[in-house]
Amino acid sequence: MNWQDRISQDPRILAGKPVIKGTRIAVEFVIELMANDWTESEIIQNYPRMTHEDIQACLQYASDLMKSERVYPHKVQQDGLNAATS
Numbered sequence: 625m626n627w628q629d630r631i632s633q634d635p636r637i638l639a640g641k642p643v644i645k646g647t648r649i650a651v652e653f654v655i656e657l658m659a660n661d662w663t664e665s666e667i668i669q670n671y672p673r674m675t676h677e678d679i680q681a682c683l684q685y686a687s688d689l690m691k692s693e694r695v696y697p698h699k700v701q702q703d704g705l706n707a708a709t710s
Contacts, residue, residue, distance in 0.1 A: 627681040630677060631645065631651060651685050651686065654682040658683075
């Protein structure tokens with residue numbers, strides 16, 4: 625699955641948020657629905673223009689975004705206390 629085939633970003637649509645191509649349905653909205661226990665069939669029933677492939681593209685987009693995220697570890701303080709609060 626190549627999410628680029630189904631997800632687009634355009635500064636004129638939802639301020640440039642990634643959306644399912646040809647719609648104003650944001651990727652973050654689809655992810656939020658799923659996080660709130662909506663099933664794929666419930667999403668498609670309520671948003672009939674959306675397909676299984678669109679939902680998979682949203683998930684793949686989110687996965688790729690998380691993979692590219694940079695994490696900068698912080699030094700762990702002894703006993704979890706910050707020196708400023710000691």
